[in-house]
Amino acid sequence: MGILKDRFREKATASAAEIKNLLKDHGSKVIGEVQLSQVYQGMRGITG
Numbered sequence: 001m002g003i004l005k006d007r008f009r010e011k012a013t014a015s016a017a018e019i020k021n022l023l024k025d026h027g028s029k030v031i032g033e034v035q036l037s038q039v040y041q042g043m044r045g046i047t048g
Helices: 002-026 036-040
Strands: none
Touching (some): 002 036
């Protein structure tokens, strides 16, 4: 089970870094009536 967890950790770490950079560069960009940061941070404040 350790190998599976290690592989998951590697992929999760890479994805987290990619998302962090995306939010840093484009977090305030408006997508329709929501911002990208709202989508990745739990959809707070999104109505509908």
